[in-house]
Amino acid sequence: MKLRTIAEGDYEKIKPLINHWWGGREMAHLLPKLFFTHFNNTSFIIEKDRQVVGFLIGFLSQTNLSEAYIHFVGVHPEYRNQNIARGLYQAFFDQIIDFGRTNVKCITSPVNKTSIAFHTKMGFSIEDGDSEVNGIAVSKDYDGPGQDRVLFVINL
Numbered sequence: 355m356k357l358r359t360i361a362e363g364d365y366e367k368i369k370p371l372i373n374h375w376w377g378g379r380e381m382a383h384l385l386p387k388l389f390f391t392h393f394n395n396t397s398f399i400i401e402k403d404r405q406v407v408g409f410l411i412g413f414l415s416q417t418n419l420s421e422a423y424i425h426f427v428g429v430h431p432e433y434r435n436q437n438i439a440r441g442l443y444q445a446f447f448d449q450i451i452d453f454g455r456t457n458v459k460c461i462t463s464p465v466n467k468t469s470i471a472f473h474t475k476m477g478f479s480i481e482d483g484d485s486e487v488n489g490i491a492v493s494k495d496y497d498g499p500g501q502d503r504v505l506f507v508i509n510l
Contacts, residue, residue, distance in 0.1 A: 358401075360389075360393075362391050364390055368385070376428075385425075393411060396414060398446060406430065407430045407438055408429040408433065411424070412425060412458075414455060415455075418457075420456050421455060422458050423459050425460075427442060447510055451510060456509060457509050458478075464487040481506065
């Protein structure tokens with residue numbers, strides 16, 4: 355498997371995969387081409403035999419100079435549980451440390467129990483929210499009405 359930074363042309367490879375990888379959920383609109391154009395040096399792709407098996411889109415916070423943010427991560431369903439996501443996260447952590455960043459933040463939906471379990475296993479803490487769903491702290495309406503989110507942070 356080959357790990358490398360994302361290139362602008364990877365957008366055309368990844369966009370058609372997103373909804374399929376998320377079991378038919380409409381998710382592609384959350385990943386516009388601008389991420390592939392403007393955040394190449396902090397976003398990564400893993401390929402096997404020229405096939406995309408995973409990707410991570412991340413960037414440096416412009417507001418908080420100690421922070422970086424992971425926006426979107428995907429792993430091909432046939433390659434899950436093979437440490438693809440862990441490898442992508444480690445590449446991101448290594449890169450942002452080179453930029454002097456020490457904190458990483460990301461979010462997920464409270465219904466995404468797999469994501470919650472993955473992030474806590476990776477050492478992320480769940481930030482305090484203003485509500486709770488199934489014992490998990492949640493920030494109500496974080497992304498708009500009815501769009502509650504679980505907020506994560508890890509200090510490297």
